[in-house]
Amino acid sequence: xxxxxxxxxxxxxxxxxxxxxxxxxxxxxxxxxxxxxxxxxxxxxxxxxxxxxxxxxxxxxxxxxxxxxxxxxxxxxxxxxxxxxxxxxxxxxxxxxxxxxxxxxxxxxxxxxxxxxxxxxxxxxxxxxxxxxxxxxxxxxxxxxxxxxxxxxxxxxxxxxxxxxxxxxxxxxxxxxxxxxxxxxxxxxxxxxxxxxxxxxxxxxxxxxxxxxxxxxxxxxxxxxxxxxxxxxxxxxxxxxxxxxxxxxxxxxxxxxxxxxxxxxxxxxxxxxxxxxxxxxxxxxxxxxxxxxxxxxxxxxxxxxxxxxxxxxxxxxxxxxxxxxxxxxxxxxxxxxxxxxxxxxxxxxxxxxxxxxxxxxxxxxxxxxxxxxxxxxxxxxxxxxxxxxxxxxxxxxxxxxxxxxxxxxxxxxxxxxxxxxxxxxxxxxxxxxxxxxxxxxxx
Amino acid sequence: xxxxxxxxxxxxxxxxxxxxxxxxxxxxxxxxxxxxxxxxxxxxxxxxxxxxxxxxxxxxxxxxxxxxxxxxxxxxxxxxxxxxxxxxxxxxxxxxxxxxxxxxxxxxxxxxxxxxxxxxxxxxxxxxxxxxxxxxxxxxxxxxxxxxxxxxxxxxxxxxxxxxxxxxxxxxxxxxxxxxxxxxxxxxxxxxxxxxxxxxxxxxxxxxxxxxxxxxxxxxxxxxxxxxxxxxxxxxxx
Numbered sequence: 243x244x245x246x247x248x249x250x251x252x253x254x255x256x257x258x259x260x261x262x263x264x265x266x267x268x269x270x271x272x273x274x275x276x277x278x279x280x281x282x283x284x285x286x287x288x289x290x291x292x293x294x295x296x297x298x299x300x301x302x303x304x305x306x307x308x309x310x311x312x313x314x315x316x317x318x319x320x321x322x323x324x325x326x327x328x329x330x331x332x333x334x335x336x337x338x339x340x341x342x343x344x345x346x347x348x349x350x351x352x353x354x355x356x357x358x359x360x361x362x363x364x365x366x367x368x369x370x371x372x373x374x375x376x377x378x379x380x381x382x383x384x385x386x387x388x389x390x391x392x393x394x395x396x397x398x399x400x401x402x403x404x405x406x407x408x409x410x411x412x413x414x415x416x417x418x419x420x421x422x423x424x425x426x427x428x429x430x431x432x433x434x435x436x437x438x439x440x441x442x443x444x445x446x447x448x449x450x451x452x453x454x455x456x457x458x459x460x461x462x463x464x465x466x467x468x469x470x471x472x473x474x475x476x477x478x479x480x481x482x483x484x485x486x487x488x489x490x491x492x493x494x495x496x497x498x499x500x501x502x503x504x505x506x507x508x509x510x511x512x513x514x515x516x517x518x519x520x521x522x523x524x525x526x527x528x529x530x531x532x533x534x535x536x537x538x539x540x541x542x543x544x545x546x547x548x549x550x551x552x553x554x555x556x557x558x559x560x561x562x563x564x565x566x567x568x569x570x571x572x573x574x575x576x577x578x579x580x581x582x583x584x585x586x587x588x589x590x591x592x593x594x595x596x597x598x599x600x601x602x603x604x605x606x607x608x609x610x611x612x613x614x615x616x617x618x619x620x621x622x623x624x625x626x627x628x629x630x631x632x633x634x635x636x637x638x639x640x641x642x643x644x645x646x647x648x649x650x651x652x653x654x655x656x657x658x659x660x661x662x663x664x665x666x667x668x669x670x671x672x673x674x675x676x677x678x679x680x681x682x683x684x685x
Numbered sequence: 686x687x688x689x690x691x692x693x694x695x696x697x698x699x700x701x702x703x704x705x706x707x708x709x710x711x712x713x714x715x716x717x718x719x720x721x722x723x724x725x726x727x728x729x730x731x732x733x734x735x736x737x738x739x740x741x742x743x744x745x746x747x748x749x750x751x752x753x754x755x756x757x758x759x760x761x762x763x764x765x766x767x768x769x770x771x772x773x774x775x776x777x778x779x780x781x782x783x784x785x786x787x788x789x790x791x792x793x794x795x796x797x798x799x800x801x802x803x804x805x806x807x808x809x810x811x812x813x814x815x816x817x818x819x820x821x822x823x824x825x826x827x828x829x830x831x832x833x834x835x836x837x838x839x840x841x842x843x844x845x846x847x848x849x850x851x852x853x854x855x856x857x858x859x860x861x862x863x864x865x866x867x868x869x870x871x872x873x874x875x876x877x878x879x880x881x882x883x884x885x886x887x888x889x890x891x892x893x894x895x896x897x898x899x900x901x902x903x904x905x906x907x908x909x910x911x912x913x914x915x916x917x918x919x920x921x922x923x
Binding site: 243244247251254258580581583584585586587588589590591592593594678679682 | 745748750751770771774775777778779783785789791793794802803805806807808850854
């Protein structure tokens, strides 16, 4: 029998016992819905987590530091390894080279220094950190009270809430006010005798006036770690301050003490996939490089296992539903015994009868799959809705904890059809084997 | 075995020492026991016998709905006993048409859909199906009833519809199992007249199982009496 005739007959048969077949199809739909709801939750949470992590810049950032020359276990294990190359300082030359690497979006130093600030005439000790423009995407700045820096070099400051509470009550009243930043500036000294090398630098106390523009409640996650910094200023401003940092002491001992070096530089690349190549290139340049790529791979593995378990639990309902298909079709064989006999007498081959039942099972699978995806998607929406009501009560921003991507739609429907066909296999072959003489015996 | 070969004398169906045994509980039932028959093209055969005589078994064997325990059944020189189930299905589609005592129309389909069913199974082009259906439905004079369901038809009409369905694939052999068994006498005669008309105008070979001797004598060209799975007598009436 041709496919079109087969489907016409199958659909006609499905319509004949419309209540029973609808209930069976609904059973499949519920099974698929539970699968889709579970998976959408898994994928949604994964998306949420990777999105949050991506926005922290943790996964497209590489931390570059000068190579350490301290002997480690590796050296002991492999004494024949090449003698240590002269250490390459992480200076401005290196920084320009890093900037020239392909796919590199930005290279910036981590600037953090202890300081004293004056607000409304009172002094407070705190730690200042420079914030790169890319850090704007960090989740911590999403819920800023006030605003982010008006420009990359604006003489503005953002306070961490703990500091803001110390400065003003209510803390929000600090926004728009001026604070004075006191810090130690590093000034290079000219060479004392002609032709000699520069002798080093001096440290001079300075003041900088800044306007408070915003307050944040959570610490930014930034790669280099804004570690316990309570006052944030634009990175460009921080760089121009030339405030003394911890590694400055080591510069003094170098051949070129006036040339500034960095403790570390953060290299941002255009996406997590480009991290690996860039990291390799940086190591070739003679620096140490570290990224969270491996950590992110581990995270993906965890989510995959999580998804797998969710899928297994979700599939259980579908397996139960497939028993419904077996039941419905076996009942249909008993009911349609005579009809199968007639079809065979009229020339239907075993194959035709088998295919007829197969198509009926497949059609229920397809319909159940489509409805199931729809119901599963609605369940996902409901979970989102409920979650966001809860979050709104906690004064937290709305998020999406479930996601139904197109691949899941296709996969769920295909899986539903496959399970239904598998369930239809036994009834179909039983119908095909039916002896027409027995089936047509006049009763 | 005497045969009254008519027409061109070539066999439409040939049975050679056909047996069909089956187990029913502890007893072995010999539904067909060493039956040999030659049925020529264009013959109108009546298989007579009491119930359990083996006449329906023989019909099912010729239809390819059942397989013999031993022996050979040739339909147009092809041995049904050696065919695969797929080939038997082809045989039922193209070579034979079957009519049953209980009509066996599919109750949820209209007359037209019932008659069209064998065309679907034979994979006949859709464009051709309408004409074929029209042709056989006109032959059994049911042209006005195309959209009726079996329950809306009288017994006679249902059997005519079943006859149309049996003819729609233009078979060469028509097998009828008690075709008038569920009909009153007048309607039964009407069906018998149709069968004779088909036999005469199309030259179609007809094998009809019946237990009504007088009717068989009136319409068939040859009577074969069965008993206990064997051929008791075989002879022409006209």
